[in-house]
Amino acid sequence: MPTATKKTASRNTAPGKAAPRKRPATKTATAPAVTARAKQSSKAAGPKAALKTFDADALWALARVGAPSLSPDGAQAVVPVTRFDMEKNRGATSLWLLSTLGGDPRPLTSAGEKDGQPRWSPQGDLVAFIARRDQEGDKDEAPQLYLIPPDGGEARRVTRMPFGVEAFKWFPDGKRLAFVSWVDPALRGQAAQAERRKAEKDRKDSAYVTEEGFYRFWDHALPMGRVPHLHVVDLDSGKVRDLFEGTDYELSRAEPDADSFDISPDGRRIVFSFDPNTPKTLEHRNALAEIEVRSGRAQVLLREPAWDFVAPVYSHAGQHIAFIACHQGLKHTMPQQLAVLDTHGHWAVLSEDWDQEVAAPLRWDEDDLGVLFCAEERGRRHLYRFDVKTLHAFPLCEGGHVGAFALEAGTLVVLHDSASFPPRLSVVDREGDAQDQVLHRIESFNDAALSTLAFGAVEERWYEGALGEPVQMWLYYPPGFDPKKKAKAPLMHLIHGGPHTAMGDSWHWRWNHQAMASAGYVVACVNYHGSSSFGNRFADSITGRWGELELEDVERATDLLLQQPWADPKRVFATGGSYGGYMVAWMNGHVPAGRYQAYVCHAGCYDWTAMFANDAYLWHAKELGTAYWKDPAKVASQSPIGYAQHFNTPTLVIHGQLDYRVPDAQGLAYYNTLKAQGIAARLVWFPDENHWVMKPRNSKLWYGEFFDWLKRHDGAGAGGKRRRG
Numbered sequence: 001m002p003t004a005t006k007k008t009a010s011r012n013t014a015p016g017k018a019a020p021r022k023r024p025a026t027k028t029a030t031a032p033a034v035t036a037r038a039k040q041s042s043k044a045a046g047p048k049a050a051l052k053t054f055d056a057d058a059l060w061a062l063a064r065v066g067a068p069s070l071s072p073d074g075a076q077a078v079v080p081v082t083r084f085d086m087e088k089n090r091g092a093t094s095l096w097l098l099s100t101l102g103g104d105p106r107p108l109t110s111a112g113e114k115d116g117q118p119r120w121s122p123q124g125d126l127v128a129f130i131a132r133r134d135q136e137g138d139k140d141e142a143p144q145l146y147l148i149p150p151d152g153g154e155a156r157r158v159t160r161m162p163f164g165v166e167a168f169k170w171f172p173d174g175k176r177l178a179f180v181s182w183v184d185p186a187l188r189g190q191a192a193q194a195e196r197r198k199a200e201k202d203r204k205d206s207a208y209v210t211e212e213g214f215y216r217f218w219d220h221a222l223p224m225g226r227v228p229h230l231h232v233v234d235l236d237s238g239k240v241r242d243l244f245e246g247t248d249y250e251l252s253r254a255e256p257d258a259d260s261f262d263i264s265p266d267g268r269r270i271v272f273s274f275d276p277n278t279p280k281t282l283e284h285r286n287a288l289a290e291i292e293v294r295s296g297r298a299q300v301l302l303r304e305p306a307w308d309f310v311a312p313v314y315s316h317a318g319q320h321i322a323f324i325a326c327h328q329g330l331k332h333t334m335p336q337q338l339a340v341l342d343t344h345g346h347w348a349v350l351s352e353d354w355d356q357e358v359a360a361p362l363r364w365d366e367d368d369l370g371v372l373f374c375a376e377e378r379g380r381r382h383l384y385r386f387d388v389k390t391l392h393a394f395p396l397c398e399g400g401h402v403g404a405f406a407l408e409a410g411t412l413v414v415l416h417d418s419a420s421f422p423p424r425l426s427v428v429d430r431e432g433d434a435q436d437q438v439l440h441r442i443e444s445f446n447d448a449a450l451s452t453l454a455f456g457a458v459e460e461r462w463y464e465g466a467l468g469e470p471v472q473m474w475l476y477y478p479p480g481f482d483p484k485k486k487a488k489a490p491l492m493h494l495i496h497g498g499p500h501t502a503m504g505d506s507w508h509w510r511w512n513h514q515a516m517a518s519a520g521y522v523v524a525c526v527n528y529h530g531s532s533s534f535g536n537r538f539a540d541s542i543t544g545r546w547g548e549l550e551l552e553d554v555e556r557a558t559d560l561l562l563q564q565p566w567a568d569p570k571r572v573f574a575t576g577g578s579y580g581g582y583m584v585a586w587m588n589g590h591v592p593a594g595r596y597q598a599y600v601c602h603a604g605c606y607d608w609t610a611m612f613a614n615d616a617y618l619w620h621a622k623e624l625g626t627a628y629w630k631d632p633a634k635v636a637s638q639s640p641i642g643y644a645q646h647f648n649t650p651t652l653v654i655h656g657q658l659d660y661r662v663p664d665a666q667g668l669a670y671y672n673t674l675k676a677q678g679i680a681a682r683l684v685w686f687p688d689e690n691h692w693v694m695k696p697r698n699s700k701l702w703y704g705e706f707f708d709w710l711k712r713h714d715g716a717g718a719g720g721k722r723r724r725g
């Protein structure tokens with residue numbers, strides 16, 4: 001059992017010290033030993049076949065494997081697999097069954113449908129999933145819950161929720177499901193919700209009217225007057241109960257998922273994370289509550305105004321709840337930590353001395369003595385087991401990048417990727433040390449395609465950055481790159497967003513490093529000051545002085561790379577998205593003309609005052625160190641718009657109209673400013689994309705525009721000159 005001592009907000013002490021863990025190798029991107037248990041036909045290219053260039057078409061032709069769910073005996077995994085059709089400009093997700101012991105994969109649902117979030121029943125007799133289907137003329141207007149036996153047959157619809165289903169979990173008895181649906185909290189019963197749905201549909205006006213502080217998220221307006229409630233459906237009768245009906249409880253309005261609640265092992269209680277404040281904002285700190293399923297009685301388990309509590313999960317014995325705690329009242333950049341609550345209401349942060357961020361979901365190990373989760377470490381993401389007695393974090397699977405995992409009956413499956421391969425599924429051999437870890441592949445959906453493509457080398461480098469501190473950079477080389485060749489290579493910075501994220505040895509479906517390197521660029525990804533995965537001090541170091549240290553880190557990397565004999569000083573570029581777009585706009589106002597031949601600014605933040613129109617507007621002030629009405633000069637001094645008179649470099653500006661995180665007015669203002677000053681600029685504006693470009697044809701166009709722009713400015717002349725558009 002974990003040691004859980006009484007916790008107070010003022011004294012943040014854990015019951016012990018986290019033991020130091022072994023460091024992974026850091027010089028080059030290394031892969032664990034891999035064996036193949038998959039028995040798919042792998043039509044690998046013959047040894048003499050010429051490898052093809054990895055471009056946007058090749059990227060979109062790859063299968064996208066999603067998070068696995070394991071059968072209770074651990075023998076099979078069910079996974080969603082999405083394939084896109086560039087011609088038709090759309091994707092289709094179907095479910096596949098994979099043996100964890102070796103064997104052929106089997107399609108469980110047929111392609112053409114969007115079948116997602118599969119979860120195996122605790123008894124192993126059914127797989128539940130969420131889909132929007134048209135079955136024999138009965139068409140879902142919103143996604144619903146479906147059941148299918150793993151040995152095949154027709155999928156059966158189990159809900160007809162007027163406003164659809166977002167996420168779900170099985171009750172241990174396998175007879176009920178708990179799920180999330182957005183409902184009008186003032187109404188009672190499903191019939192009333194259905195009426196409300198009809199009224200919404202029949203509405204002739206279109207205005208969004210609100211007094212809420214949190215009313216839009218990412219790319220959509222939150223439903224007017226509806227909130228996410230937890231429901232239970234009985235599979236035999238189809239009867240649905242809204243567990244929050246008549247209460248003020250609701251789940252997070254920011255895309256509530258299955259990590260926001262958990263069902264106790266005896267099926268009697270559900271713990272959930274909720275925002276206790278009114279009105280809601282994206283920046284509020286969540287509390288934990290528990291509801292008794294039969295009576296519907298709920299009580300707050302844990303609420304501390306200075307802390308944010310999310311992602312609760314019961315131990316197998318039901319005596320403890322592991323959750324993620326973040327001491328935001330102390331500092332807004334505080335890491336997410338592992339915490340445990342016991343039945344007496346005592347709680348403790350267990351990972352306090354571990355300078356890494358714990359990511360949801362959490363999963364108790366089978367002995368209830370450890371908790372499994374993923375966490376970033378220096379540009380990589382590993383799966384850890386955190387021992388709740390010794391407070392030691394042990395890596396079970398080192399990335400690359402571990403994106404998801406599932407554990408049943410001693411079988412541990414990971415969804416993992418690296419800079420050189422997209423997400424794939426493997427069984428982790430838990431015997432021995434992670435250093436010598438052995439992974440057994442259980443599918444090979446992309447192996448045939450990958451074997452025909454040329455990929456370049458990936459290198460991790462460290463150098464002295466701002467403040468004289470070590471900074472990590474990843475270099476992605478073009479396929480066949482030979483540093484000794486006479487021909488010089490162009491250099492391209494690909495600057496990550498956040499700012500508190502990191503780039504590293506991972507696959508990226510939108511900004512694919514390999515696709516960029518395949519176009520001939522040496523791609524540099526600097527994990528500048530402020531990046532996640534290097535400890536809290538590093539992440540927090542840029543607070544109140546955005547732009548400053550990050551620029552120095554990027555510039556020092558450029559200096560270093562330009563010293564390489566292969567680097568072409570006439571073909572140096574910087575590109576970035578989101579906060580990375582902010583960085584290239586910042587560079588345009590701070591770096592002398594001619595240093596970089598061109599920039600690409602995707603969804604870049606340009607003006608932190610106008611950014612108050614975004615969906616996370618309360619977050620900026622914490623990062624910038626002030627609000628614009630308190631200290632306008634300080635906010636302006638951290639905004640590229642404040643340096644517009646110094647802009648000098650040709651820029652491709654890309655933005656999506658559905659981007660509520662960085663509203664498109666940011667990109668348009670930047671583009672207009674460049675144009676007004678006669679600086680070469682081009683605008684690519686998508687009316688139907690959000691912060692990211694998600695549609696195959698738009699993505700292909702994006703890559704085309706991106707490379708065309710760099711080519712047009714690749715040094716054959718005006719380096720150093722201000723270019724007229």
Ligand SMILES: CSCC[C@H](NC=O)C(=O)N[C@@H](C)C(=O)N[C@@H](CO)C(=O)O
Nearest residue numbers: 497498499500501578579580616619661
């Ligand atoms: C994880 S760091 C903070 C995320 C931040 N939250 C609120 O605004 C954010 O969304 N920042 C964007 C400006 C951004 O840079 N987003 C990046 C990475 O999260 C992106 O690629 O979308």
